[in-house]
Amino acid sequence: MLFWYVRHPEYPAFRKALLEGYTAQVETPTRALDALDTLILARATTYLGWAADRPGDETSEFLEAEVLPVVVELARSYLDRSGADAAAPDADAALLERRGATIGPYSPLFYNRPLHFVSGDGVWLTDVHGERYLDAYNNVPSVGHANPRVADAISAQLHKLNVHTRYLSEPIVDYAEALLGTFGETLDRVYFTNSGSESNELALRIARHRTGATGILVTDFSYHGNTISLAQLTTGLEVSEPFGEHVRTLHVPDLDTPTAGDDETLLAEALAGADTAIAELQAAGHGVCALLIDSSFSTEGLPRLPEGYLEGLVARVRAAGGLIIADEVQAGLGRLGDDWWGHDAVGITPDFATLGKPLGNGFPIGGVVTTAELLESFSPSNMYFNTFAGTPAAAAAGHSTLLEVEERGLVGKAGDLGRYVGDRLGDLASRHDRVLASKGRGLFFGLSLVDAEGRPDGALAKEVVESLVRERILISKIGPFDSVLKIRPPLVIERPELDTVIDALDRALTTSAAAGGR
Known part of the structure; x- marks a missing residue:
């Protein structure tokens, strides 16, 4: 990657393809990918040092023409980014102040330092400073952030037509049939909602x-x-x-x-x-x-x-x-x-x-699935009409999300991954005194944390959550005492990414000032 850097117009595409191929074959920690630019710069300067120690070498012309500009560009980019990172708290503080002046200060934000994301891809979120975070928390993007199929389906429908359900519309009927096909025989009617x-x-x-x-x-x-x-x-x-x-x-x-x-x-x-x-x-x-x-x-x-x-x-x-x-x-x-x-x-x-939440991969859509008998008992004396529920665009979001789950086998995959995670969390629980039990099933799981006396420990859970954020991994906590770690990633997560989460949990519990291990 060193000699492609910046100077080749297709460098971003080359880099993306190379990294995707490499990480598909080799389990690569997030922290290693985050250090890539630093490592490239270190390799480049090492190469220059090696060459400088060999005056008169036939490659000196090549070094001056090609390698030195690359290193200068790398260093400039690295320093610019470092400067941007240093200024980041001030920029985020300004945005937080604007938010408070418009939305108010009581709309909750996650984490001690609020995160400012600008893009997403699958189970990854990128913040305004270019840092990538592994999303192991959000169930709204059930088939991944910025899923191309879902985004394209919504866009295509919005460019064509988006009316309410008091007109005949094929997309909503197609979606209703597909959705009801995932339920048992008795649950055979659906009212659409927005949430x-x-x-x-x-x-x-x-x-x-x-x-x-x-x-x-x-x-x-x-x-x-x-x-x-x-x-x-x-x-x-x-x-x-x-x-x-x-x-x-x-x-x-x-x-x-x-x-x-x-x-x-x-x-x-x-x-x-x-x-x-x-x-x-x-x-x-x-x-x-x-x-x-x-x-x-x-x-x-x-x-x-x-x-x-x-x-x-x-x-x-x-x-x-x-x-x-x-x-x-x-x-x-x-x-x-x-x-x-x-x-x-x-x-x-x-x-x-x-x-609700996961149906539209981020597009607001919900529904009530019930029986024909209950629908018939309610509807004649209660006209239910909801302007934005079940529009063609909402149907496009819901149907494309459903097809992604179905065609990619994500329901069965969630079961398989859940069993794998259960085994790993069970092992982790056996090695940490402060883990009472592993919780959940499928791709909704967590750890119940306790203090030294065996009481629910919300403070420790918060400490672990913040520790993972520092490693750029998103989780949360739930339960009456906020003592259960909540891990609920998009359904498209893969085993290496789950390993990254669990390994980070292990480190956080090991290094926590209060946790201890066995």
Whole structure:
């Protein structure tokens, strides 16, 4: 690469092709790729030093004409970039100030030093300073950042036509047929929305209309959206709305909790809690309208459920006249591996599957998948119309994303990679005292961290997250104590990139001032 540098007009393409070929054959750490320009400069100056030690050599003319300008250009570029990096905090501070003056200071940002990204490619994000980050966190770009197929499909449709659904439109019907084909036979109708919040709101409306009840069951640390009615049943983050009198909470049992006891006792206690919550709703005159759960229980910290819990919970809700809403915003579209949807992965059949984030690879689209019976019971007396939901452009985004997942075999691949990750995380957990357990399945996984006394340790989790950011790897944390590392990459991630993440976790846990190892 040294002699191609800058002076060849096709250098960027040569460099990209060479690196893609090399990294496809040789496992290459991110930090090695990040050091490439520094290494090229070092090699060039070494070469000049070697040549300078041989005066009169026949290559001196070549060195003066070709190599010296390359080294000068390399050095200038390197120094310019270093200067830009030094100025970066001031530039980002200015942008942060502008953001606060317009959006306000309360819209949250990740990490101690907010990141400023300008482009993406697959599982990689590039910031304004040219640094590349491995994205092991975001499930919105399910088939990769800037996926060409999805971007081209949206662009082509926008250049052609984009109207709402009160006109006949083939793209939305094509997409609806393809989407419903990933569900079981009973879930055979779909309402389109713009987000997971809209999807959960609509599912609750339909459930209330069908049952005549208002009582809702949620877990005691959950989040399902930001409308008023959803804020009233939010338990997983701070909201100003009062908690709904028509809502009761359920504690989700986790076999990994140190004080959990045996499986049978934990199961019995959890189901007894469900019986109590249902009885309270009925006694208060609310009845039981619906159970609303995230199929992966992500906000709750990816608990390991005792066998029979979900089946018992669903049976109790149905016996009380309630319906089941499976929130698939986190778990859906193959995230948990082997099955398209989280409710299939955990073995329940809901009355509604509510969809959002991953459907359009970044384009806002959501949906409520339900039964023909429930659609027919609601629609005649409730005209549902949503201007931007199900437009041809939204359909193009959703359908192209679905086809990418299907044709690239990403659902099965998520299962295979998840089993590999599970083995590696199990090994990591066995070597670190502060790792209570590995969590999750498929491409939604993490580590539950504890302090020296075995209590959930959110401070350590934050330290590990920040450590990985310094290595340019993005993860986050979840759970009631923010003590579970949250790793949820785009579905197109490959095994070497997962190894990069896990190796970085190992280093962070080893070097943490508090972590220790064994």
